[in-house]
Structures are given as C-alpha cells and as structure tokens.
Amino acid sequence: MERNPFVLGANLQGGEKLVTYPFDMQRPPISHSLATPDDAMFRWLAMSYAHSHLTMTETYRGSCHGDDITGGQGITNRATWKPVVGSMNDFSYLHTNCFELSIFLGCDKFPHESELPLEWENNREALLSFIEQVHRGIKGIVRDIDGNPLPNATISVEGIRHDVKTGKLFYIVFQIMKIQSFEPYTTLPYTRRTPAGTKKLRRLSLIT
Structure with missing residues (x-):
C-alpha cells in the first residue's frame, strides 16, 4: 500500500x-x-x-x-x-x-x-x-517553489475531515470526491477555489 x-x-x-x-x-x-x-x-x-x-x-x-x-x-x-x-x-x-x-x-x-x-x-x-x-475527483502534483515534486505533502479539503498525502514515488495527490465547491490546500498556506456545477475531473498543480 x-x-x-x-x-x-x-x-x-x-x-x-x-x-x-x-x-x-x-x-x-x-x-x-x-x-x-x-x-x-x-x-x-x-x-x-x-x-x-x-x-x-x-x-x-x-x-x-x-x-x-x-x-x-x-x-x-x-x-x-x-x-x-x-x-x-x-x-x-x-x-x-x-x-x-x-x-x-x-x-x-x-x-x-x-x-x-x-x-x-x-x-x-x-x-x-x-x-x-x-x-472522479481532483488530482495533481505538489511542487516546491523550484518546481520539484514533494512527497508526503498533506492535502486537505475544506469541509471534509479526512486528509490525503502525495505518494512517495510519484508525488501525485488523488482525492476521489464528488465535484462541488471545494478548497483543497496543503499544510503550507495555499488555497485554490474551484467552482461548483461541473462533473469533470479537476487537475491541480499546487506550488508550495
């Protein structure tokens, strides 16, 4: 696992x-x-x-x-x-x-x-x-300011008290969730809003 x-x-x-x-x-x-x-x-x-x-x-x-x-x-x-x-x-x-x-x-x-x-x-x-x-959900890569992928970064979604982490090998976060208005953010200060009303997969590049 x-x-x-x-x-x-x-x-x-x-x-x-x-x-x-x-x-x-x-x-x-x-x-x-x-x-x-x-x-x-x-x-x-x-x-x-x-x-x-x-x-x-x-x-x-x-x-x-x-x-x-x-x-x-x-x-x-x-x-x-x-x-x-x-x-x-x-x-x-x-x-x-x-x-x-x-x-x-x-x-x-x-x-x-x-x-x-x-x-x-x-x-x-x-x-x-x-x-x-x-x-179904959001996926993306968490990078540092120099563009390097970050393993073990914690991703939180406002309103859902269950975090996920980027993989150690692929540095990809993949959160299966119903597409609503949500705010994914890393443990470092970052917020990106996504509008409601779409069923398409969201691709995110989170720069920390």
Whole structure:
C-alpha cells in the first residue's frame, strides 16, 4: 500500500447481493450506522455499482434472504448490517488514500461453473462503472517553489475531515470526491477555489 498509492478498491465476496461501505465497525461493535467524513462519496461509489448491476436493486429478487435491508438501493453501511472488526476497508480509509468497498456479487457463495456466464452478465457493467469512478475527483502534483515534486505533502479539503498525502514515488495527490465547491490546500498556506456545477475531473498543480 505504501509502494502503490491506490485510490480505489473493492473486495469481492459472495453469499449476498449488495454493496457495503465504511465504516465497517463501531466501538463497541453494534449494529448502528457509522459514517465516515466522506460518507457521500462512499455512497456514490456503492450506488455506481449497485445501480449498474442487473438485479441488485430489484426488491422482488434483490435480496437473498427475504427482507431487503437496502430498501431497493442495493447498498448499506457495513456497521449497520454486519459489523466487522479490523476490516481492510476501514484500514485503507484510515491509513491510506484508498476508498475501498465490499461488493457481494450474488446470493450463491459458491456458484456452479454453469452459472458463471449469468453472474458475469449481472456484474459486468457494474464492475466497469465502478472502475470508471477512479476518474472522479481532483488530482495533481505538489511542487516546491523550484518546481520539484514533494512527497508526503498533506492535502486537505475544506469541509471534509479526512486528509490525503502525495505518494512517495510519484508525488501525485488523488482525492476521489464528488465535484462541488471545494478548497483543497496543503499544510503550507495555499488555497485554490474551484467552482461548483461541473462533473469533470479537476487537475491541480499546487506550488508550495
């Protein structure tokens, strides 16, 4: 994770048909929603998969066990559903720049070989849609006054209490976020405003 500064990830599982997003646990572990500072973005990422899946949001067959706990949305906060301690999703969010979700591909945990083509059709567009979300947000290079890239520079966005850092190898900051009016800034005095109302990826060169 330190050598490869991932920004988007998913762990694929079976036995259920939904997408869960962090936080995955409470202290103590109880079934109660625990939102991250990037909750809106996590919900967007989860919905990008669930709503592109062929059956995940269909209430009459979307759930594997009778009641549909997602209300036809196909997504839920993991702490609300089945809290899990020490998940990779929580670790990635708290200690790296990576936004990671758990994707439960289908009700059968061990589908028969003959069922795989149908499962692929159900999940193909959803997988592609999820991967495409990596281009949503801001990215750029933090340089010093002489133009040299700076590793380990902390990038903050006003209104989101979760910072990211530039990579040690590539010195690139990549913050997946819904495009709104925001103010990214480094730990040194710098602010650049970006207008609202656009869905295009923002490229920033932050000179500190």
